[in-house]
Amino acid sequence: MTELGNRLKEAREEKGMSLDDLQAATKIQKRYLTALEEGNYDIIPGKFYVRAFIKQYAEAVGLNSELLFEEFKKDIPNSYNDEVSDKLSSIKPQRELPKSASKALELLPTLLVVAGVIVVVAIIYVIIQAVNSGGNQQSAEQPKTEESQSKYDVSKDSPLTKENQKDANADKNSGADDKEKDDQQSDEKEKLSIKAVSSEGTSTTYEISGADKLELEVKASADSWVRVRDEKGSSLKEGMMKKGETFQKNITEQEQIDLRIGYAPGVEIKINGEALSYELDPKNVMTQNITIQNKKEEKSS
Structure with a gap:
């Protein structure tokens, strides 16, 4: 086992992750992960994949891949020569086209221009025809419309008009009630405050206040x-969460909740339906420790 392999394995074990857990998080086959820890790069298809797998492994266990590449650059194969040889092998000599094909290519721009002109003329013709037919139909139907409107006019004092007025007033009152409910829900949501108060390394502490009830959701x-x-x-929850899985818990009576996320870009944390914004960018810090503190004295006031 190489020194680099030891470093990777120790970081994985510190996080309490098995090779199966790491395989699920990185989508790298378990046999390749084992090869990285043992320094057996021969079974990995190409030097480029060796470097890519090391980078994904390191980020999943919270290590800085760039620092690893710099520290162990003598042990990690360089993929530059592979990339150059692949590009050179992919270049194929151009074959000369037959004379008939070259003549057809010379005429192609002219044919495309002619076809484009024909299409434009056809579109203009269709538009003109549609406008003319639409104008004639509108002028023919206008007298009929006016006649039908006068035929079905209802006086202001008729029972039908009064009934419609009652329905309109009822709809208006219902709309006002719905708006009042929405305003109340909006005020309650605005009371909730989620604030990052400290951040160090891979750990961040958030303070939550202003809500009578607190519902934690991890998706x-x-x-x-x-x-x-x-x-x-x-422990309220520990282990691998599959894509689409959700964990919910009422934490109203808890003064503090601690979360450890193995792959932050794939986990969303919500309090009362409001998403907690990661203070540390999940793309740069994939493994994070989150502490949520419930400020009950602010909530009761």
Whole structure:
């Protein structure tokens, strides 16, 4: 096992991830992950994939891939020669076209221009015909429309008019009630405050205040390892979450919730339906520790 392989394996074990967990998070076959830890690069198809797999492995376990490449550049194969040879082998000598084909290519621009002119003329003709027929039809139907409107005019005092007025007033009142409910829901949502108060390394602390009830929701948009603990350190959720899986928990009575996310780009955290915005960019810090503190004294005031 190489020194680089030891470094990768130690970081994986510190996160409590098995090779199966890492395979689910990186989409790299388990045998290739084992080869990286053992320094056996011969079974990996090409030097380019060796470097790509090392980068994905490192980011999944919270290591800086650029620093690894710099520190172990003597042990990691350089993919430059492979890329140059692949590009040279992919270049094929051009074959001369037959004379008949070259003449056809010379005439192609002219044929395209003629075809384009014909299409434009046809479109203009269709538009003119549509405008003319539409004008004639409108002038012919206008007297009929006026006649039908006068035929079905209803006086202001008729029962039909009064009934319609009642329905209109009822709809108006219903709309006002719905608007009042929406305003109340909006005010309650505005009371919720989610604020990042500190951030260090891969850890961020958020303070939540202003809501009578707190509902935590963790949803996986991609496979990721997730751990959720309450204020006493008891595990509420731990293990791999498959894509589309959701974990929900009422945390109103909890003063603090601790989360560890193995693959942050694939996990969304919500409080009362409002998404928690990662203070640390998930693309740069894929493994993150999230602490949520419930400021009960602010909520009660």
